[in-house]
Amino acid sequence: MSYEDVFKDDLEFLDRALHEFLPSAEIYPQTLHQAMRYAVLGGGKRFRPVMVLAACETLGGTRQQAVFPAVALEFIHCYSLVQDDLPALDNDDLRRGQPTCHRKYGEATALLASDGLLTLAFELLARVKPAERAVQLVAEISTAAGTCGMIGGQSADLEAVSKAPDSALLDFVNIHKTGKLIKASAVSGALAAGADPESLRRIERYGESVGLAFQCVDDLQDGDGYLRYMTYGELNEKTRTLLKNARQEVAIFGAQAAKLVFLADFLEQRIPVKAT
């Protein structure tokens, strides 16, 4: 079964939710809202919000319980992509084969659109009931997106470019820039389902392992990053161990964790076979 088959209903549900919670392109200022929609609705695997739904389902929650954190995390992911592409950072002209947001709407509007997405993420989280759960989600996601999370990772990444990076710096970048938001996706799904502390801790460790494995798979595909410090064989083994640990953490939930297990399998299948 492909990713698209396994998550067909989830992806359709998310697509509707993203459309619904983005400001309409008819609302003033239209260009700003169009740029936000362009940044989000241009496709992508939706790995993070799918993981939110999967974690929530694992603990007996419904999609509707998970919809606000799922959409919020995708908005935050997209805001980070828009900013990554800006001239001050990676200066990219294309993303997924289309002009990047600032190439299409100009730098100023792209920047404001990215701000709008980050801000809207928190506006949506405030709509979660009960209030205690909303606050848990705001705390978890703001920390994961902040300077001790994703933003900190991006900043460390800038440093890594300007000086000879070592493997400790690379670990920091990967855990923070990519890993923290993926871990927060798993945790948010669990929080949305009202997880007990022990289940929450399991899902947290699952998210931590998958978050780091996500970046390792990228490096194995691109031949970069960790492969500057490890052999292919070492990184291959590290990645498979992380994914195995992730699956073991959620094995206790049986069939209800099928989608979380599939997400780990999906990453493992993307590990390229090394040309010999």
Next chain:
Amino acid sequence: MSYEDVFKDDLEFLDRALHEFLPSAEIYPQTLHQAMRYAVLGGGKRFRPVMVLAACETLGGTRQQAVFPAVALEFIHCYSLVQDDLPALDNDDLRRGQPTCHRKYGEATALLASDGLLTLAFELLARVKPAERAVQLVAEISTAAGTCGMIGGQSADLEAVSKAPDSALLDFVNIHKTGKLIKASAVSGALAAGADPESLRRIERYGESVGLAFQCVDDLQDGDGYLRYMTYGELNEKTRTLLKNARQEVAIFGAQAAKLVFLADFLEQRIPVKAT
């Protein structure tokens, strides 16, 4: 009494709180955290957080109850200043006589620092107790900072530059770009104090009037903005009426509203006497 005299204790309290809630410059990634501190600790009137404290005091709340929204609103104000100064927007080299954040730390770090401030604002709001109050504050402040608030005003401002603006567009820009965050400051102070609905509504109208008057005073000082559509006399009268209305809204609270009244007086005293 000067602004600094009236708010001496509040400003000292805020200064300590801003120092405390900003990430330490010793924490990795240091440059990022230094840039955030630079963006916030370089001075300024602290008009918004002072208003949060004043509104909270008016309704019988303590400074400690108001500290998280006060600091959060100042962080959001500072994030907007850092971004305003960027080359893609106003391209300013100086702010308050010092190099702007991107001139000192580079564009990429300045951008990440501004993101860090916005994100940290919500992290702090999640610490407000009880949870219901935290959620009210996240909802109020995210809406005021978002595309139907400050970001929307900035976007409309870009449009106003590129085409002949009319007075309706100017109203939109001023109400949204400046006014919404000032209104949110008053409302947040009231929410932090656990305001009843009728008091909250009064404080809201106060904040709305002062927020718009704030921009009018700027225009009277700069000879720009509204003065392209109104005579000095008309804008002078409009501004004084707004401030009078603001004071009337809070008159019912008597001496407890003294600081809110002073903030309106303070703006009125800044209206320049027209050279005749």
